[in-house]
Amino acid sequence: MEDILKQIALCVEKGKIAREFPHPAELAGQDGVYELTQRALESGIAPQEILSQGLIAGMNKVGELFQAGDVFLPDVLVSARALSMGMMHLKPYFHSGAVKHKGKVVIGTVQGDLHDIGKHVVSLFFEGGGWNVIDIGVNVTAKKFLEAVAEHQPQAIGLSALLTTTMVNMELITRMIKTTHPGVKVVIGGAPVTQSFADRIGADCYSPDPQGALEFLNKHCS
Amino acid sequence: MTSREVLTAIVKDKRCPERMGLHESFWQDTQREWEKQGLPPAVNILDYFNLDVREIQGSLFRTTSIPVDEQVVDEDEQTVIKVNGWGAKFREWKNRPGVPEHLSFDLVHEDVWKKKYRENLLGLDLRRFPDLEKLKENYRAGMVSDRFCVYYQLIIFEIMRKAMGDLILLEAMYLSPRWIHDFCDVVTNNIILNLEYMIREVGKPDGIWLYEDMGYTKAPFVSPALYQEFIFPYHRRVADFIHSYDLPFIMHSCGKIRPLLPHIVEAGVDGLQALEAKAGQHVVEMAEATGNKIAFMGNLDIRAFESNDPKTLEAEIVPKLAAIQKKRIPYVFFSDHSIPKSVNLETYQYALELHKKYGRY
Numbered sequence: 001m002e003d004i005l006k007q008i009a010l011c012v013e014k015g016k017i018a019r020e021f022p023h024p025a026e027l028a029g030q031d032g033v034y035e036l037t038q039r040a041l042e043s044g045i046a047p048q049e050i051l052s053q054g055l056i057a058g059m060n061k062v063g064e065l066f067q068a069g070d071v072f073l074p075d076v077l078v079s080a081r082a083l084s085m086g087m088m089h090l091k092p093y094f095h096s097g098a099v100k101h102k103g104k105v106v107i108g109t110v111q112g113d114l115h116d117i118g119k120h121v122v123s124l125f126f127e128g129g130g131w132n133v134i135d136i137g138v139n140v141t142a143k144k145f146l147e148a149v150a151e152h153q154p155q156a157i158g159l160s161a162l163l164t165t166t167m168v169n170m171e172l173i174t175r176m177i178k179t180t181h182p183g184v185k186v187v188i189g190g191a192p193v194t195q196s197f198a199d200r201i202g203a204d205c206y207s208p209d210p211q212g213a214l215e216f217l218n219k220h221c222s
Numbered sequence: 223m224t225s226r227e228v229l230t231a232i233v234k235d236k237r238c239p240e241r242m243g244l245h246e247s248f249w250q251d252t253q254r255e256w257e258k259q260g261l262p263p264a265v266n267i268l269d270y271f272n273l274d275v276r277e278i279q280g281s282l283f284r285t286t287s288i289p290v291d292e293q294v295v296d297e298d299e300q301t302v303i304k305v306n307g308w309g310a311k312f313r314e315w316k317n318r319p320g321v322p323e324h325l326s327f328d329l330v331h332e333d334v335w336k337k338k339y340r341e342n343l344l345g346l347d348l349r350r351f352p353d354l355e356k357l358k359e360n361y362r363a364g365m366v367s368d369r370f371c372v373y374y375q376l377i378i379f380e381i382m383r384k385a386m387g388d389l390i391l392l393e394a395m396y397l398s399p400r401w402i403h404d405f406c407d408v409v410t411n412n413i414i415l416n417l418e419y420m421i422r423e424v425g426k427p428d429g430i431w432l433y434e435d436m437g438y439t440k441a442p443f444v445s446p447a448l449y450q451e452f453i454f455p456y457h458r459r460v461a462d463f464i465h466s467y468d469l470p471f472i473m474h475s476c477g478k479i480r481p482l483l484p485h486i487v488e489a490g491v492d493g494l495q496a497l498e499a500k501a502g503q504h505v506v507e508m509a510e511a512t513g514n515k516i517a518f519m520g521n522l523d524i525r526a527f528e529s530n531d532p533k534t535l536e537a538e539i540v541p542k543l544a545a546i547q548k549k550r551i552p553y554v555f556f557s558d559h560s561i562p563k564s565v566n567l568e569t570y571q572y573a574l575e576l577h578k579k580y581g582r583y
Contacts, residue, residue: 074392114323191439
């Protein structure tokens with residue numbers, strides 16, 4: 001049992017989606033996450049274990065490597081694609097309640113900013129870490145964040161900004177969330193954002209990379 | 223020395239002439255803001271500040287497969303949705319700069335590339351040049367001045383991003399490598415064909431300035447290995463073409479590209495611009511790593527400009543220029559970003575004073 005979970009984790013880490021994909025070269029012709037997850041379920045391994053010890057474990061390794069600068073965005077994207085193949089098999093178990101997310105995160109790019117790539121990558125890591133991500137898009141007003149928090153009741157919100165001129169909008173959103181939903185953690189990130197800025201506006205977490213934000217969620221919100 | 227002589231010495235010959243070069247780019251709303259602060263209305267801002275480089279207007283030929291300008295297909299009060307000649311849709315702000323939102327892409331697979339987009343790029347198509355007569359006029363006006371005049375254009379990685387978007391592109395490098403190579407091969411040949419036509423029909427400039435954005439704050443978008451496999455051969459091909467006309471190849475890239483630097487130098491880039499400081503890059507370290515085989519332009523931290531504090535600006539600029547002078551690094555004084563309207567006119571004028579005072583070799 002452990003072997004197949006380790007194989008799933010390795011395939012997520014290496015971006016081995018399914019047998020038919022030649023990437024990566026060292027795993028060409030071998031089963032990928034798609035086949036291995038199916039086989040693990042057929043052999044009776046609990047879906048929650050497949051998720052945590054296979055899929056999430058693999059993505060967590062990618063996060064660590066990405067944080068260290070040892071892998072790059074294409075590696076992350078292909079790993080996330082591989083992970084999604086496993087998640088496809090687990091979908092019915094999420095619906096039935098046999099598999100549970102660690103919690104919910106509402107994520108968006110703040111008002112004044114249309115940038116969506118950074119947010120997308122962070123979402124991939126959160127999903128790969130077992131979180132249910134509700135992406136409310138770009139150019140999101142404080143009001144829309146508040147409405148999303150009221151509707152989805154997340155444990156945390158993630159705010160992204162690319163520009164110095166738009167990161168100031170994080171302050172208003174953070175203040176409003178802290179006033180109306182004090183239990184919801186605020187996680188911020190983006191090119192111009194710094195720890196001192198996060199401290200000044202009262203955000204709970206700043207991370208220069210997705211893995212740091214995920215670790216915060218796992219530690220403080222699940 | 224004239225601007226042309228100074229920049230040629232720095233970028234083409236990698237020498238240190240009497241002074242460091244001087245150039246800048248500005249966000250579109252900066253000039254309007256500065257007019258409120260005393261800048262004379264409607265001046266040519268590059269002439270007003272006596273900057274060294276002139277981009278020959280009109281040289282930005284259409285690189286999309288279908289040679290059309292972006293079309294507005296929808297809008298609201300603040301934003302417009304545009305579709306480009308690759309069938310890609312983006313949302314942009316109407317009246318201010320910013321990175322666009324990627325909405326959708328038509329070019330999502332090799333089959334689409336082959337059926338709809340590849341063939342258009344196989345030959346010379348004069349529809350790529352919106353106004354050749356105006357371009358010739360701009361060229362003549364530029365070349366009679368003493369400025370360093372460049373043709374400017376997007377290049378391969380940036381073109382791929384506009385064609386298929388970051389996510390499809392970056393995934394396809396692993397999942398559809400044959401497609402990415404074919405795309406790069408065809409598009410590079412087309413860029414060269416058009417540059418060649420421009421040089422032949424319009425004239426030879428002082429340099430060619432090509433725009434890539436290959437990094438973000440933390441890292442390059444691709445690893446050095448992927449750069450070497452997918453981008454390097456095409457940068458090299460473009461560099462060889464440019465050098466065949468005895469011209470220098472200047473490349474812009476935002477973000478952290480330090481890990482790619484040895485490959486960029488090997489590809490034949492002569493001048494590298496932007497060198498974003500907040501990405502942890504330092505011009506002196508980069509110059510030392512390359513042994514002055516390349517000229518550098520930029521690296522002055524925009525956050526120091528945005529502080530609008532003379533002391534902060536001095537702390538950023540003066541030691542950097544002193545080190546550049548001491549190490550004799552071929553260098554053009556330039557922020558690491560375009561100047562936004564949050565920088566006061568007075569601040570920028572003070573930066574120019576610092577260049578005048580400390581920017582000599």
